[in-house]
Amino acid sequence: MGNEKISSEEFQKFAELIHRISGIYLKESKKTLLSNRLSKRMKDLELNSFNDYYDYVISKDKEEIIEVINGISTNETYFFRHNPHFIALFDVIIPEFISRSHFPLNIWCAGCSSGEEPYTIAMLAKERGYLNRKYIRIDASDINTEVLNLATHGIYDNKKFRETEPGYIKKYFKQLNDKNYLIDEEIRRSVNFFRFNLIHDSTDKKYDIIFCRNVMIYFDREDQNKVVANFFKALNPEGYFFLGHAESLYFMDSGFKFKKVQDAPVYYKE
Ligand SMILES: C[S@@+](CC[C@H](N)C(=O)[O-])C[C@H]1O[C@@H](n2cnc3c(N)ncnc32)[C@H](O)[C@@H]1O
Structure with a gap:
């Protein structure tokens, strides 16, 4: 065989x-x-x-x-993937929440693969002084237990840095050998990873910001509708929903509103 x-x-x-x-x-x-x-x-x-x-x-x-x-499962991901989303999040959206004294902010990266997306959020939060459970709590989930295992260990090869400014690599990673880098302990511990199947699992937890980027492209229309409806339920009013930059809810009756924040297309719940 x-x-x-x-x-x-x-x-x-x-x-x-x-x-x-x-x-x-x-x-x-x-x-x-x-x-x-x-x-x-x-x-x-x-x-x-x-x-x-x-x-x-x-x-x-x-x-x-x-x-x-x-x-x-296709697990392609890297740090700072589609940076306009992170710029919108940290230059506009999070400061708005904080100025309204709306914190802690619950953030969920659904379909996070090996963790580069939630860790990017954690590094930026650290830079802005928000990496503290008082302000921000980051959950990250995936269906694939192997990638979750990689995420919790926090070791990455240099291909994952294709969009990362050298200053972040220097500040938040320790080089282990020619290729591999270990993420900073505080960043690693700031993300709560768990297995969650978007098709069959459900949550009662409420979030202010949900990322589900480049995940639903592998689903058919029926499953996409179901998963988006679950996200709508899980999001607090005035919360934001981020899809991959090539994805859209345009043909869906989802309840989400669309707007551009800086250069980033985002969805929100009224
Ligand atoms: C291409 S990666 C996207 C990673 C990251 N969000 C990004 O944009 O860089 C897609 C991830 O979705 C996960 N996935 C696929 N089906 C899923 C499901 N039913 N529930 C949860 N995660 C799922 C895969 O395991 C994979 O890690």
Whole structure:
């Protein structure tokens, strides 16, 4: 076992299961990726066919599906990704909240991958004197347990700094070797990471600012509607919602209002 190719029927079976559990819609073009990822796991388990592995996944309920999803989710991210969002947040939005004595601010990065997005917020908060539970509390979640594990360890390679000013690297990271850097302890401890599946989990917690950037592009319209409605519920009035810069709620009846803050397109709740 190891290099078998997945058949179209087997691919469909796994794609439907992955879609049902995570909302992630796998295109046929991901067949080789899925086949390689599953084969690796099947080898460890000494299972000989994709159908046997499918039965195993189903019989193990949640534990094994986590392995499958860890293998297929797209986790691309980096520090200061789409900086206009962070400029709007720290130059306009947070100062407005603070001037109205509306704090602590609860911030949620949903679909945070390996943590670069919430850690960018934490570094900027530190720069502005807000990195204190009195002002700001940062939650960050993902469905993928492997990336959450990377996030909590806080070790990054230099590709993650493609948009980071050298001053931040110097100030907030310790170089471990040629490639790898460890994030500053205070920044690391300021973010609360947890597993949260946007399709099946729910929260009663209320937030003032929610980031969910470059996550829902992998969902179909029905799941997008459901997830956006949950964010609307989780957001306090006058709260802000950030989507990826190529994403939009334009065709959705979401209840969110749109505006530009500096150069950043943002959504808010009245
Ligand atoms: C491309 S990354 C985006 C990371 C970051 N938000 C950014 O914009 O740089 C997408 C993340 O969404 C996560 N994801 C996909 N489906 C999810 C779901 N159903 N619930 C929670 N997270 C999910 C993936 O595991 C992945 O880490």
